[in-house]
Amino acid sequence: xxxxxxxxxxxxxxxxxxxxxxxxxxxxxxxxxxxxxxxxxxxxxxxxxxxxxxxxxxxxxxxxxxxxxxxxxxxxxxxxxxxxxxxxxxxxxxxxxxxxxxxxxxxxxxxxxxxxxxxx
Numbered sequence: 043x044x045x046x047x048x049x050x051x052x053x054x055x056x057x058x059x060x061x062x063x064x065x066x067x068x069x070x071x072x073x074x075x076x077x078x079x080x081x082x083x084x085x086x087x088x089x090x091x092x093x094x095x096x097x098x099x100x101x102x103x104x105x106x107x108x109x110x111x112x113x114x115x116x117x118x119x120x121x122x123x124x125x126x127x128x129x130x131x132x133x134x135x136x137x138x139x140x141x142x143x144x145x146x147x148x149x150x151x152x153x154x155x156x157x158x159x160x161x162x
Contacts, residue, residue: 053146053153059087060150067103067116072154077143078103079152080127082114088127089154091141095132096121102140129158 056070062081069092070077076092080103092100097120105116107127115124115133124133130142144155 053155056152056154058150059085059147059152062087062152065107067105067107069100069103070154072143073156075141075157076100077154078105078116079145079154080107080116082107082127086114087145087147087152088114089143089145090116090125090127090130091143093140094118094120094123095138095140096123 054072056072056079059081062068062079064081064083067078067080070079078090078092080088090102092102094101096118101119102116104119107116110124110133113133114127116127117124123135125140126133128142130140132138139160142158144158146153
C-alpha cells in the first residue's frame with residue numbers, strides 16, 4: 043500500500059463557514075476542479091461539481107437551494123434540474139449526476155476532500 047492511503051485523504055481549505063451565505067452557492071477551484079459550495083439553513087455544507095451537464099456550463103453554484111421530500115437540493119439556474127446536495131444525483135433524471143465531494147468544517151474553516159464514489 044502506498045504511503046498515501048485512502049484513509050489519509052487530502053483536505054483543501056476553501057473558506058470560513060461564516061463567509062458562506064445560507065442557501066447561496068459559491069464556486070471555488072478545489073483539487074484542480076470547479077466546485078460549487080453550499081451552506082444550508084442547518085449549517086451543513088455541501089460540495090458538488092460546478093458543471094451543469096444539461097446546460098454544459100459551469101453554473102451549479104448559481105442555482106437555487108431548497109428541499110424536496112426531505113432531500114436538500116440545488117436547482118440548476120438554466121434548466122431547473124434539481125441535484126441532491128448529498129450525492130449529486132439529479133432528482134429529475136436519475137441517469138444523470140454531478141460529482142459530490144467530502145466536506146468537513148474544522149474550527150470554522152470549510153475543508154473539501156476527495157470526490158465521493160458515484161451513488162448506486
